[in-house]
Amino acid sequence: ILNVEQSPQSLHVQEGDSTNFTCSFPSSNFYALHWYRWETAKSPEALFVMTLNGDEKKKGRISATLNTKEGYSYLYIKGSQPEDSATYLCASPELGANNLFFGTGTRLTVIP
Amino acid sequence: EPEVTQTPSHQVTQMGQEVILRCVPISNHLYFYWYRQILGQKVEFLVSFYNNEISEKSEIFDDQFSVERPDGSNFTLKIRSTKLEDSAMYFCASSGSVRPGGTDTQYFGPGTRLTVL
Numbered sequence: 001i002l003n004v005e006q007s008p009q010s011l012h013v014q015e016g017d018s019t020n021f022t023c024s025f026p027s028s029n030f031y032a033l034h035w036y037r038w039e040t041a042k043s044p045e046a047l048f049v050m051t052l053n054g055d056e057k058k059k060g061r062i063s064a065t066l067n068t069k070e071g072y073s074y075l076y077i078k079g080s081q082p083e084d085s086a087t088y089l090c091a092s093p094e095l096g097a098n099n100l101f102f103g104t105g106t107r108l109t110v111i112p
Numbered sequence: 113e114p115e116v117t118q119t120p121s122h123q124v125t126q127m128g129q130e131v132i133l134r135c136v137p138i139s140n141h142l143y144f145y146w147y148r149q150i151l152g153q154k155v156e157f158l159v160s161f162y163n164n165e166i167s168e169k170s171e172i173f174d175d176q177f178s179v180e181r182p183d184g185s186n187f188t189l190k191i192r193s194t195k196l197e198d199s200a201m202y203f204c205a206s207s208g209s210v211r212p213g214g215t216d217t218q219y220f221g222p223g224t225r226l227t228v229l
Contacts, residue, residue: 043222046217046219095214100155100214100218
């Protein structure tokens with residue numbers, strides 16, 4: 001079992017503000033780190049899969065970085081919009097396996 | 113864009129009853145998964161399925177649970193005798209890789225909310 005943690009649990013930001021939150025995971029036997037965006041009543045949407053230390057990935061205004069040596073990943077949202085309001089989940093599999101262990105998520109609310 | 117679909121969206125059942133949750137994975141995908149989220153808790157892995165057999169399963173996936181791919185499109189999760197603690201959102205997912213690898217994107221369905229009374 002992998003212990004994946006996320007912080008903060010929830011976050012309120014004003015429209016236009018940039019924000020970031022953290023996912024921490026065991027650095028030993030690291031395999032991959034997945035980020036998902038989950039809006040209520042919809043399917044969790046895959047954002048990124050990251051594997052290499054120092055990886056940076058970007059999708060529109062959302063980007064993520066990965067530090068496998070210290071066991072954390074940051075997700076950044078630039079110029080938050082109300083439609084960014086969602087729960088952001090990170091997950092990591094056991095080495096060589098497909099089973100994802102999820103964090104509790106960060107619930108983002110963007111206030112217009 | 114292809115997507116994973118799940119039916120029903122909400123299922124209410126009595127304790128001790130059998131339920132079957134249905135999923136249609138993305139059509140050319142090879143790996144299929146079930147996860148669940150009990151209210152207020154983390155999303156938990158249940159089982160993965162490849163080449164018509166279970167690839168991995170968690171401790172949660174005991175003899176009360178089974179999975180099946182009855183035809184070329186559906187993937188089902190059966191709970192034989194439901195318990196109150198089985199109440200959760202159940203997610204199906206699929207990924208397209210030809211070999212195991214936690215580096216492959218898993219595409220999730222919208223979930224089935226199971227309520228056991």
